[in-house]
Amino acid sequence: MPHADPAGLIAARGGRVTRTRTAVLAVLFDAGRPISHDEVGEALDARGVSHDRVTLYRTLDWLVGHDLAHKVAGPDRAWRFNAAREGGHQHAHFQCEHCGKVFCLESLQPAIAATLPSGFRLGRAELTFHGLCPACPGAAASEARNPVAP
């Protein structure tokens, strides 16, 4: 989504259009995949934008709270943030065991058939694949398809 308008989106949610906020959202749009707080900071450096740690955390939280971004857990217990797409956040994710990158599998439409034990009330399901991403080397090349046991 290269031509999104960060400032406009932020203003539309009633937030103040600040340099950090627009820059962070622009970074998320450009990243194309969920990136960590730290990666956002580096991208801000490259754009010559200040990046106080706390402000950055708060900015990312604000974006998530206003549906402009979503966050997904990474393999190293650090959140990854991604610019929100239309239609919520209904897709699986992939975590690379080698480089730690996280990818949204938006094209993937997995079918999960399951019935929870009695008493458990379902909010949402989260499906995460672990393995090696296209950019990483590695021996086991199981590009296997269904079915997959969790």
Add this chain to the structure above:
Amino acid sequence: MPHADPAGLIAARGGRVTRTRTAVLAVLFDAGRPISHDEVGEALDARGVSHDRVTLYRTLDWLVGHDLAHKVAGPDRAWRFNAAREGGHQHAHFQCEHCGKVFCLESLQPAIAATLPSGFRLGRAELTFHGLCPACPGAAASEARNPVAP
């Protein structure tokens, strides 16, 4: 699994049978669900066993590394540890959004049909349900069944 023999299992893996190690494994067996490092520490207190933080971390790692326990991510980016059952660790998990407890859904046999995009090599799939556990109160009572969109 109330009658497992921690000491025997530890010895069988070639590890030294220490007080901490056997106590930790016994705690995991008794817990019945994946518990955090901190919860293990509390349980050790109740049994009058020392629980140096670092030793506890290393003990848990050792148990995981020798297939006597497995760890699963919690909602608060702290690992939860569970005594390992036979047949690896092929099941989904449930995270309660209210109390933070994690449950293994061993009885659940979800079928996931999916084909990863080209270049991604699959290691394993991880299916996690989020919602409210039987012990927690809450409004939304969707004990819904399949299909579920992640």
Add this chain to the structure above:
DNA sequence: GCGTTTAATGCAACAGTGTAGCGTTAGCGG
């Protein structure tokens, strides 16, 4: 443009989780 309001920022201090080094203790094999 110029004040006023207050959302957002920047800084310091802190909490929680997990790791690295290293000297000491104790499990186990002889």
Add this chain to the structure above:
DNA sequence: CCGCTAACGCTACACTGTTGCATTAAACGC
């Protein structure tokens, strides 16, 4: 019982994220 060394316990540290509070600056009405 002895000796070897795995495991322990302690200190110090890294990383992720939060809280409090004084300061700055975005928005708005004039």
